Amino acid sequence: MSSHIARILFVEDDINLGFVVRDTLENVPFDVTHCTTGLDGWAMFQNHPFDICLLDVMLPQTDGFTLARQIRAVNTQIPILFLSALANKTDRLEGLRLGADDFLTKPFSIDELILKINIFLRRTTVNPGIQPLTQPVLDRQNLTLSINGQRQILTHRETDVMAYLLDRPNTLVRRDELLLAIWGDDDYFMGRSLDVFISRLRKRLAPISTLRIENVHGVGFILRQ
CATH class of the missing domain: 3.40.50.2300 (Response regulator)
Incomplete structure (x- = not known):
């Protein structure tokens, strides 16, 4: 022991x-x-x-x-x-x-x-010698996302979207809610921009296998932890 x-x-x-x-x-x-x-x-x-x-x-x-x-x-x-x-x-x-x-x-x-x-x-x-998986560390002020000690520089929009989802883990966030909160509008073109940013963030979160952004078709997104 x-x-x-x-x-x-x-x-x-x-x-x-x-x-x-x-x-x-x-x-x-x-x-x-x-x-x-x-x-x-x-x-x-x-x-x-x-x-x-x-x-x-x-x-x-x-x-x-x-x-x-x-x-x-x-x-x-x-x-x-x-x-x-x-x-x-x-x-x-x-x-x-x-x-x-x-x-x-x-x-x-x-x-x-x-x-x-x-x-x-x-x-x-609990598992000595095995590197534990970490949650992402988001620094809003400096626009960085740290995962397993690796720091990535985000855009302002990526930071805003990531922060909004991290504040609501395992909760359905509706597309219109997210668009209004971040862009102040929910028209078609803003929606296409949102899809681009979600795609980018999925790639950034790839090192954490237990953390993912799920798409609920036609409704919104869920950050699963």
Whole structure:
């Protein structure tokens, strides 16, 4: 049986909360490295191996979203879990778009946190030595799509369409809904453009065999995960 203790990068600027969470996690036991700024968290990530990252969003120097972008740029596999007082839908979606695996709102249950950590660790270690399949990491601001560590540059339209579908996995998105949301119109010529972009995105997603864009003839599309 492996004696490996999971290594956690924990970035939280609230000293009291940081002490309580770290102390509790170390009793599980986990090996916890606690940083209080985004800059320190990034420096630590670059110089030490970790199995999972727990990131606050509102951090001094470098915020949690920026830190997550930096981590995802060099590692598309490591689980990232946001712990934040920001509870609105926009912030949660932004965190997930950046490649986070989950978003816990403060105050959170420490038991739930431990449960989620164990779930994500099992997912990444269930088949040691086998490269796990990853979800695409979409960076809207820089128009890039990262798959298995390979970054592709997208057009603005490709980015918009991909983001819209990623926000609605395993859900039928109607053609007219997608056209109005992205192009602001649903006429014939816009529809033909949409088909071109869907075709391009299918090719870009080809490296992930478990992720595909299905066409529901005459109705719309479903991003299957």
